[in-house]
Amino acid sequence: MKIGIIGSGSWGTALACKAAQAGNESWLYCRREEQAIALQTTKENKEYLKGVILPDTLTTSSNLKQVVQDCNILLIVTPSIYVRSMLQQLRSLVSAHTTVVICSKGIERETGKRLSEVANEELGTVTSRLAILSGPNHAEEIGRDLPATTVVAATTKETAEFIQKALSTYNFRVYVNEDMIGVELAGTTKNIIALAAGIVDGMALGDNCKSALLTRGLHEMTKFGVALGARRETYAGLAGMGDLIATCMSPHSRNRAAGQKLADGETMDYIMNHSNMVVEGFFAVKTVYEVAKAKQLDMPITSALYEVLYHQKAPKDALMDLMGRHLKDEMFL
Ligand SMILES: NC(=O)c1ccc[n+]([C@@H]2O[C@H](COP(=O)([O-])OP(=O)(O)OC[C@H]3O[C@@H](n4cnc5c(N)ncnc54)[C@H](O)[C@@H]3O)[C@@H](O)[C@H]2O)c1
Numbered sequence: 256m257k258i259g260i261i262g263s264g265s266w267g268t269a270l271a272c273k274a275a276q277a278g279n280e281s282w283l284y285c286r287r288e289e290q291a292i293a294l295q296t297t298k299e300n301k302e303y304l305k306g307v308i309l310p311d312t313l314t315t316s317s318n319l320k321q322v323v324q325d326c327n328i329l330l331i332v333t334p335s336i337y338v339r340s341m342l343q344q345l346r347s348l349v350s351a352h353t354t355v356v357i358c359s360k361g362i363e364r365e366t367g368k369r370l371s372e373v374a375n376e377e378l379g380t381v382t383s384r385l386a387i388l389s390g391p392n393h394a395e396e397i398g399r400d401l402p403a404t405t406v407v408a409a410t411t412k413e414t415a416e417f418i419q420k421a422l423s424t425y426n427f428r429v430y431v432n433e434d435m436i437g438v439e440l441a442g443t444t445k446n447i448i449a450l451a452a453g454i455v456d457g458m459a460l461g462d463n464c465k466s467a468l469l470t471r472g473l474h475e476m477t478k479f480g481v482a483l484g485a486r487r488e489t490y491a492g493l494a495g496m497g498d499l500i501a502t503c504m505s506p507h508s509r510n511r512a513a514g515q516k517l518a519d520g521e522t523m524d525y526i527m528n529h530s531n532m533v534v535e536g537f538f539a540v541k542t543v544y545e546v547a548k549a550k551q552l553d554m555p556i557t558s559a560l561y562e563v564l565y566h567q568k569a570p571k572d573a574l575m576d577l578m579g580r581h582l583k584d585e586m587f588l
């Protein structure tokens with residue numbers, strides 16, 4: 256099978272390695288021709304996934320048509336802010352037999368739409384085979400072929416199982432889940448909690464505090480997802496709790512690291528302008544905050560982080576406000 260990967264950052268590169276390892280013809284699209292040539296000749300993506308040797312069955316190209324033509328599966332792995340414009344470029348190249356899988360984690364900033372909704376708007380007249388892939392997946396570890404799992408949810412179970420078979424390897428176990436909304440929103444909202452987890456680490460608030468943040472964070476993620484049509488059970492699975500743990504605990508997480516830098520006194524503007532890597536939680540917090548407000552959902556951690564990131568509230572004041580909230584029943588959604 257031919258698998259095209261759109262986005263040659265760390266996750267796109269790691270997924271391209273997996274697609275090749277699973278026995279497929281793997282085509283990685285690079286926006287810049289010099290990057291495509293560098294990756295092909297050095298067999299390494301030094302900028303985004305240093306130290307991972309690219310397999311010989313992985314081809315890089317800056318020619319979008321060459322990558323997309325006759326693809327059975329197309330993985331979309333750009334940062335969420337570029338997904339719509341990328342899908343618009345793909346519309347004339349994708350055919351009815353192409354399965355399009357969104358692997359980015361986020362929701363559209365301007366509209367609050369899920370990326371699979373955006374994909375349906377942009378490609379729905381061309382293909383109905385749309386899917387989401389999400390889970391506890393640090394590119395650095397998957398690139399090194401450490402054992403990992405992920406979840407795929409699609410418009411039909413048959414489509415999800417098709418992707419499952421195409422991408423699974425002896426060390427990469429792909430599960431399917433019927434809840435597209437939950438898989439997608441869990442992957443988006445865990446980045447918000449990961450930013451907060453980095454602040455907790457940076458302020459040395461301790462393990463009790465961090466585990467409280469993760470637990471109450473999962474509660475808040477679930478509340479948001481269920482209000483938007485997700486299934487509660489999804490949040491106890493790999494795309495929910497699994498990814499929350501991976502992102503909040505890992506030294507690889509860019510979201511967690513950004514939170515830690517904030518606690519160390521760097522500004523969010525500085526952090527965003529001094530990294531070539533995407534910090535999705537920064538965008539997600541604003542959009543999720545606005546959607547939650549419109550739906551009158553009480554999202555205290557998201558709201559606190561929104562104040563810290565967008566209105567320069569001091570993290571210690573946000574913490575005091577969270578701890579001083581009215582006392583309540585733990586399970587009340
Ligand atoms: N890195 C991971 O471990 C990981 C794992 C799972 C999901 N994701 C998700 O995958 C998505 C991509 O993240 P990443 O980590 O691969 O990216 P990255 O941070 O490693 O790299 C940034 C990417 O943005 C691309 N880019 C920059 N400007 C662009 C533009 N104008 N148009 C299109 N692309 C542009 C760059 O080419 C590069 O591919 C994100 O939504 C992220 O949350 C990442």
Ligand SMILES: O=P(O)(O)OC[C@H](O)CO
Nearest residue numbers: 390391392507508509510
């Ligand atoms: O490095 P982060 O924080 O973008 O997280 C990467 C993945 O989403 C972890 O599953």
